[in-house]
Amino acid sequence: MLMTQGLGAGYKKLQVLFDVSVTVPEKQLTVVVGPNGSGKSTFLKTIFGLTKIYSGKIMLDGVDITGLQPHQIAYHGISYVPQVDNIFSNLTVYENLLIATHGLNIDESSIDDVMEMFPHLKTYRNKKAALMSGGERQMLAIAMSLLRKPKIMLFDEPTGNLSPKMAITIFNIIKELRENHGKTILLAEQNAKKALEIGDKAILLVSGKTVYQGDANALLTHEELGKLYLGIK
Numbered sequence: 001m002l003m004t005q006g007l008g009a010g011y012k013k014l015q016v017l018f019d020v021s022v023t024v025p026e027k028q029l030t031v032v033v034g035p036n037g038s039g040k041s042t043f044l045k046t047i048f049g050l051t052k053i054y055s056g057k058i059m060l061d062g063v064d065i066t067g068l069q070p071h072q073i074a075y076h077g078i079s080y081v082p083q084v085d086n087i088f089s090n091l092t093v094y095e096n097l098l099i100a101t102h103g104l105n106i107d108e109s110s111i112d113d114v115m116e117m118f119p120h121l122k123t124y125r126n127k128k129a130a131l132m133s134g135g136e137r138q139m140l141a142i143a144m145s146l147l148r149k150p151k152i153m154l155f156d157e158p159t160g161n162l163s164p165k166m167a168i169t170i171f172n173i174i175k176e177l178r179e180n181h182g183k184t185i186l187l188a189e190q191n192a193k194k195a196l197e198i199g200d201k202a203i204l205l206v207s208g209k210t211v212y213q214g215d216a217n218a219l220l221t222h223e224e225l226g227k228l229y230l231g232i233k
């Protein structure tokens with residue numbers, strides 16, 4: 001579904017990613033893991049048109065989307081949920097969901113459908129999003145993203161700063177998006193062990209280079225890579 005070829009990207013003069021050639025298969029959950037600062041977030045941002053691309057290309061369903069603006073990439077069917085600032089805190093839950101439908105032909109019943117999936121959100125329907133817990137805010141961000149009916153969903157550390165219990169809830173929601181909604185997902189995660197347990201495929205980035213891509217389980221049980229880069233014993 002999504003493919004990068006020889007991708008080099010970064011910020012102004014600082015190149016962060018080098019020659020990244022990976023594929024993200026349809027209807028699977030691909031996790032991006034790697035040490036701090038290895039370029040996981042930069043990789044997701046690059047796919048969504050938020051960094052400077054020096055080389056290579058990004059293909060979505062055979063269409064070259066390299067260098068497009070984020071709003072154009074969104075219209076091509078990619079959704080991106082950044083780790084922070086992914087909702088409007090001073091708007092209500094309903095208003096946030098309404099904003100997520102902007103520019104798309106999505107009727108209001110879809111908002112109710114999405115809210116059914118997340119009972120927590122229903123409780124806060126007409127209350128400001130700022131009143132919700134961190135985990136509930138992540139659920140709102142995921143719901144906003146899902147509402148746009150994307151072909152592929154990018155999540156950047158949706159469990160960052162959450163309690164272990166809430167992190168499991170969010171991981172389960174992501175698993176459900178893949179299993180029951182047939183979504184293609186690219187998930188960047190610090191919690192490598194948990195991510196590799198739920199992922200189908202994995203990409204290991206180290207210093208902006210691809211050190212591994214393949215089955216998530218094979219990376220989880222790899223003799224060296226897990227120990228060397230991911231703190232997995």
Ligand SMILES: Nc1ncnc2c1ncn2[C@@H]1O[C@H](COP(=O)(O)OP(=O)(O)OP(=O)(O)O)[C@@H](O)[C@H]1O
Pocket residue numbers: 011014016034035036037038039040041042043190
């Ligand atoms: N907006 C930016 N401007 C300049 N450099 C940046 C910017 N964002 C990230 N970087 C740099 O890019 C490199 C990769 O950062 P990135 O955030 O992609 O890593 P990461 O793998 O997501 O790390 P973490 O596990 O901490 O989330 C780091 O050296 C970082 O300092």
Ligand SMILES: [Mg+2]
Pocket residue numbers: 040041042157188
């Ligand atoms: Mg990051």
